[in-house]
Amino acid sequence: MPQVKLTVNGKPATAEVEARTLLVEMLRENLHLTGTHVGCDTSQCGACVVKIDGKSVKSCTMLAVQANGSEVTTIEGLAAADGTLHPMQEMFREHHGLQCGFCTPGMVMSAIDLVESHPEGLTEQQIREELEGNICRCTGYHNIVKAIAAAWPLMHGRELPQAAE
Amino acid sequence: MYDFNYQKPAAIDDAVKALGSDPEAKALAGGMTFIPVLKQRLAKPSTVVDLAGLGLSGIRREGNALVIKAMTTHREVANSKDVADAIPALAHLASHIGDRQVRYRGTMGGSLANNDPSACYPSAVLALGATIRTTRREIAADDYFQGMFTTALEPDELIVEVSFPIPEKAAYEKFPNPASRYAMVGVFVAKTAGGVRLAVTGAGNNGVFRHTAMEQALSASFSPDAIRDVKTPEGDMNSDIHASAAYRAHLVGVMARRAVAACG
Ligand SMILES: Cc1cc2nc3c(=O)[nH]c(=O)nc-3n(C[C@H](O)[C@H](O)[C@H](O)COP(=O)(O)OP(=O)(O)OC[C@H]3O[C@@H](n4cnc5c(N)ncnc54)[C@H](O)[C@@H]3O)c2cc1C
Ligand code: FES
Ligand code: FES
Numbered sequence: 001m002p003q004v005k006l007t008v009n010g011k012p013a014t015a016e017v018e019a020r021t022l023l024v025e026m027l028r029e030n031l032h033l034t035g036t037h038v039g040c041d042t043s044q045c046g047a048c049v050v051k052i053d054g055k056s057v058k059s060c061t062m063l064a065v066q067a068n069g070s071e072v073t074t075i076e077g078l079a080a081a082d083g084t085l086h087p088m089q090e091m092f093r094e095h096h097g098l099q100c101g102f103c104t105p106g107m108v109m110s111a112i113d114l115v116e117s118h119p120e121g122l123t124e125q126q127i128r129e130e131l132e133g134n135i136c137r138c139t140g141y142h143n144i145v146k147a148i149a150a151a152w153p154l155m156h157g158r159e160l161p162q163a164a165e
Numbered sequence: 166m167y168d169f170n171y172q173k174p175a176a177i178d179d180a181v182k183a184l185g186s187d188p189e190a191k192a193l194a195g196g197m198t199f200i201p202v203l204k205q206r207l208a209k210p211s212t213v214v215d216l217a218g219l220g221l222s223g224i225r226r227e228g229n230a231l232v233i234k235a236m237t238t239h240r241e242v243a244n245s246k247d248v249a250d251a252i253p254a255l256a257h258l259a260s261h262i263g264d265r266q267v268r269y270r271g272t273m274g275g276s277l278a279n280n281d282p283s284a285c286y287p288s289a290v291l292a293l294g295a296t297i298r299t300t301r302r303e304i305a306a307d308d309y310f311q312g313m314f315t316t317a318l319e320p321d322e323l324i325v326e327v328s329f330p331i332p333e334k335a336a337y338e339k340f341p342n343p344a345s346r347y348a349m350v351g352v353f354v355a356k357t358a359g360g361v362r363l364a365v366t367g368a369g370n371n372g373v374f375r376h377t378a379m380e381q382a383l384s385a386s387f388s389p390d391a392i393r394d395v396k397t398p399e400g401d402m403n404s405d406i407h408a409s410a411a412y413r414a415h416l417v418g419v420m421a422r423r424a425v426a427a428c429g
Binding site: 002018019020022041042043044046049055056057058061062063065066110113114130132133134 | 166167168169170171173193196197200201203204205213215217263264265266267269270344345346
């Protein structure tokens with residue numbers, strides 16, 4: 001069986017897995033990181049989103065062997081060692097960006113990638129469009145969008161430019 | 166998913182050999198179509214040949230053409246300055262494929278090899294009269310697409326890159342399926358020195374096609390009004406749970422007019 005070596009949340013993680021093992025299966029079943037969810041089998045819901053080498057990726061649509069050698073960040077890797085939440089997690093809490101919480105890990109991982117890759121600013125419209133790959137059955141998205149806009153200044157250390165494109 | 170052997174060759178020749186020596190072997194690009202297919206057990210490859218180690222991504226200008234390598238992701242096309250300068254319609258198309266996560270992984274080569282009848286890129290390749298360069302030959306767009314999920318590719322032939330002649334003007338307009346973002350109907354129109362080409366995806370019951378009646382009308386007069394009365398035969402349209410043939414035939418006209426208007 002192929003051996004897959006990853007760095008997960010800053011720590012080396014190795015597993016012997018079948019070639020057909022999905023990355024999300026390796027994370028959940030071999031590494032017991034069950035924060036990453038599986039909400040569909042059509043690659044549409046985004047509950048499984050993790051960060052791989054800085055990009056948000058659907059871990060249900062990637063083989064573990066394809067990720068060999070990569071750096072993976074999951075929802076478990078966001079909070080500081082003392083439990084202080086990542087600003088995105090904090091803003092989801094502050095703005096009530098979750099109800100049942102099933103979509104939340106993927107939503108937060110996508111949101112962090114979105115904010116990090118837009119240092120020039122983000123409009124509400126952009127946030128809504130870029131969340132295309134994350135489905136939430138509870139919140140109606142409104143508070144998720146607010147949470148992401150509120151996390152932008154915390155993550156970039158300055159005010160969110162108005163009417164940025 | 167059935168299990169398989171996994172290979173990640175470092176040279177194109179080795180990838181072609183791996184595919185040629187075993188009829189059950191299949192290539193893997195970003196996996197955005199292939200992995201869902203495997204999950205549903207719709208394919209049972211003996212070996213999966215990962216193309217990620219072949220150095221097949223990149224975008225360059227070659228005279229009056231834009232050349233995009235097969236493993237270039239939708240995100241790279243959407244964000245490329247070379248694409249924005251040469252064929253902004255192509256960057257626009259790529260930036261509206263699926264969602265952010267699909268665009269990070271999905272590739273031009275994978276999309277063209279798959280030739281999904283609702284995929285976006287086939288309409289651009291056909292309307293721009295692009296050339297598909299493979300491990301064996303060059304294939305003109307008009308010869309490449311051969312109906313839904315069918316192309317001129319042989320089982321052990323890989324797309325290496327695609328060369329797009331740069332048009333005077335071009336635009337892509339899609340009516341996305343609200344759940345998947347695939348095209349319910351998508352129209353790519355290109356105006357070149359040699360005339361107008363207009364390709365429709367998502368609608369036809371035999372995959373992507375050129376709308377020659379519209380091309381003629383637009384070559385005479387390049388304006389939305391010129392195609393207002395051009396009919397799209399309902400009998401050639403696809404009909405499924407998402408839209409009836411009549412609805413699609415109507416949408417072809419609407420999207421085509423919007424695309425022409427978007428050319429400015
Ligand atoms: C949720 C979702 C939404 C999507 N929305 C859209 C959309 O709006 N518009 C759209 O156009 N597409 C859409 N797609 C598809 C997406 O564009 C993928 O890029 C496309 O399906 C191809 O995937 P891939 O590049 O990862 O190739 P893979 O899935 O890895 O491969 C697809 C097929 O191509 C073959 N192949 C791959 N590369 C080559 C090559 N270089 N030479 C020969 N054969 C090759 C493989 O063997 C396989 O049969 C969507 C996909 C998902 C999951
Ligand atoms: S589990 Fe739904 S997209 Fe991955
Ligand atoms: S909070 Fe329940 S699915 Fe989003």
